[in-house]
Amino acid sequence: QSLLTQPPSVSGAPGQNVSISCTGSSSNLGAGYDVHWYQQFPGAAPKLLISVNKNRPSGVPDRFSGSKSGTSASLAITGLQAEDEAVYYCQSYDDILSAWLFGGGAKLTVL
């Protein structure tokens, strides 16, 4: 079981807004370590979506946004599009494990 907990699945209709949570603990997100978010399509490599809690790399639509507070972080997607259907992973560092962790991944289904 991952130490960064994500819902296994989220869904929404086109045009709706969704949020994906990432819950950690005092040894990772709560210790001040940054969270990053990745988008992965089936059979493809992950793609960096949000870095350092809230920064969008060049080319990422502004429909995607990130936030972090305490031991939790969230990825928000506004105006859902069919092309957003993918698995989303959060990632941070844990200082008890001395390792970089990924959340279990949240599969987004666009209804």
Place this chain on the structure above:
Amino acid sequence: EVQLVQSGGGLVQPGGSLRLSCAASGFTFNSFWMRWVRQAPGKGLVWLSRINSDGTSTTYADSVRGRFTISRDSSKNTLYLQMNSLSVEDTATYFCAREDFFSDACDVWGQGTTVIVSS
């Protein structure tokens, strides 16, 4: 174009060894820290190893420490993962990734290479 091109996956018997390669191009390879991440079939991403820009410092996940070795060759702009004592649990797609210069996010990923450990 900034890219990482992977090679070296395949089928190997339990207890065997394999070396994965990740060729970098389009950026100054020896300025960036690099990582290996794997993904078992139908499962999530798991960080395996990290190496600093000049290859003098390495870190490993508990699951592979002592069996896997990360290295890099700046003359060939290539990252490696030497995998020994492989078990069926090591069956996965392996990705190399570049760490962002200003954070520990992975901003460039290889296409992935599949390793199947089976008798």
